[in-house]
Amino acid sequence: MPTSEPISPAQARFLFEHAPLPMAAVEGSNHIVRYINPAFCRLMDLAAVDIIGKPFCDLLPEPDDCVAVLDRVYHSGRPSSYSTPEGTEPPPIFTSYSMWPLITEVCTAGIMIQVIEAESLHGKTLAMNEALLLGSLRQHELTAAADSLNGLLQAEIRDRQQRELDALMLTQEISHRVKNNLQIVGLLIDAEISRIPAEYKHGYVATQARIGAISKLYDLISQSSRGSSIPVDSYLRQIADSMTASLLGNASGIEFVVQAEALSIDPDRAVPFGLMVNELGTNAVKHAFPAGIGRVTIVAKRIDDQMELTVVDNGVGMPPKVAAVAPGRRGSDYVAIFVRQLGGTMAVSAVEGTGTLVRIRLPLLELASPVGRLPRSTH
Known part of the structure; x- marks a missing residue:
C-alpha cells in the first residue's frame, strides 16, 4: 500500500499521461470516470470517449468489493488497495487496484486508480509504479526548485x-x-x-x-x-x-x-x-x-x-x-x-x-x- 502523501489533481493529470500502467481518475461519490491514460484505454480495448463519464464500477465484472474500497478511500481521504481473491472464475480483466485520494483544499474530490493486470506481477509492479510516481513527484519538486533559483x-x-x-x-x-x-x-x-x-x-x-x-x-x-x-x-x-x-x-x-x-x-x-x-x-x-x-x-x-x-x-x-x-x-x-x-x-x-x-x-x-x-x- 502506498505511503506517500495525497497528491493534487494537477499532479495526477501529469502522471496519467506518462505512467506505464493503466490509470484512471474518478470524481464524486458515484466514482464517475473523468480522466484515463492511454495504457488504460489499451487494457479495456476502448476509446476514451467510451469510458469517460461512466461510473468506474460499470467497468468491473464483480464490482462489490472494489466499490467498498473506493467508498472508504473517498470518505476517509486515505489511500488503499484491493486485490481480487485467488481462484476467481472467470479470471477478471484486472486483479489489483491501488487507490489515492485527490484532495482539494477542504475535501476529497475524487480518487486516482492504478490497475494491475497479473497477480503474479502484483508486488513487483506496485513497487515499481510507486517508485515511478514518487520519482515524478520528485521531478516536480526539482523543477519548482530550479524555477525558484532561476x-x-x-x-x-x-x-x-x-x-x-x-x-x-x-x-x-x-x-x-x-x-x-x-x-x-x-x-x-x-x-x-x-x-x-x-x-x-x-x-x-x-x-x-x-x-x-x-x-x-x-x-x-x-x-x-x-x-x-x-x-x-x-x-x-x-x-x-x-x-x-x-x-x-x-x-x-x-x-x-x-x-x-x-x-x-x-x-x-x-x-x-x-x-x-x-x-x-x-x-x-x-x-x-x-x-x-x-x-x-x-x-x-x-x-x-x-x-x-x-x-x-x-x-x-x-x-x-x-x-x-x-x-x-x-x-x-x-x-x-x-x-x-x-x-x-x-x-x-x-x-x-x-x-x-x-x-x-x-x-x-x-x-x-x-x-x-x-x-x-x-x-
Whole structure:
C-alpha cells in the first residue's frame, strides 16, 4: 500500500499521461470516470470517449468489493488497495487496484486508480509504479526548485546591472565636474597670459595645452556609455582641437589632421597618452614651421597586438645628428617619460627640409569581460 502523501489533481493529470500502467481518475461519490491514460484505454480495448463519464464500477465484472474500497478511500481521504481473491472464475480483466485520494483544499474530490493486470506481477509492479510516481513527484519538486533559483539568479543579475549603471552614472558625473574644474583652471591661466610679457607666455601656453588635453579626456569619459574605455579617434580629435585653440588661433596657417582607426584605450593610460600627443603636437608647432604654414598629421592604427601612433609634420625637419637626440633638443623629454610609462617604444625619423616623423608603438591593453564589467573594445 502506498505511503506517500495525497497528491493534487494537477499532479495526477501529469502522471496519467506518462505512467506505464493503466490509470484512471474518478470524481464524486458515484466514482464517475473523468480522466484515463492511454495504457488504460489499451487494457479495456476502448476509446476514451467510451469510458469517460461512466461510473468506474460499470467497468468491473464483480464490482462489490472494489466499490467498498473506493467508498472508504473517498470518505476517509486515505489511500488503499484491493486485490481480487485467488481462484476467481472467470479470471477478471484486472486483479489489483491501488487507490489515492485527490484532495482539494477542504475535501476529497475524487480518487486516482492504478490497475494491475497479473497477480503474479502484483508486488513487483506496485513497487515499481510507486517508485515511478514518487520519482515524478520528485521531478516536480526539482523543477519548482530550479524555477525558484532561476528567479533568484535573474533578480541578482538585474541588481548587478543596476549597480553597474549607477557606477557608470557616478563616473560620468565626477568626470563632468573634473572637466569643468580643469576648464576653470585653463581660464585662469589664460587670464595670466593676457597680463604678462610675450617672452614669458610660452610656459603658460604649454601648461594650458596640457591641462586642455586632460580636460578633453574627462569630457569623453563623462559622455561615454561604455564607462571602461576611451575611443582613441574621438580623443585625438579633441586634443587636436584643443591645441588649435590654445596654440594657433584662428589666423594660423598650421593645421592638425587626425587619421585614427576605431581603437580604445583604458582610462588609466589615457592621461599619459593624451599628454604625450599634446607634447608631440606642441613641439611640431614650435619648431617645424618658422614661416607659420604647415600640417601636422596624427595617425593611430592597430598592428597585431599593438597600437602604432605616428605624428608627422611637413616642416623644416632636422639634420640627422639632431634627430638622434630629438627628445632633448625638441623639448620632448616629457614624451620619452610618457612612452616609458605606457610601456612603448619610440623612433624619430627626420631629414632637414622634409619634415619630422615620430613613430610610437604601444601595447593594446586587451581585457576579458567578466560578469558585472563592461568589455573594452580594441577594434
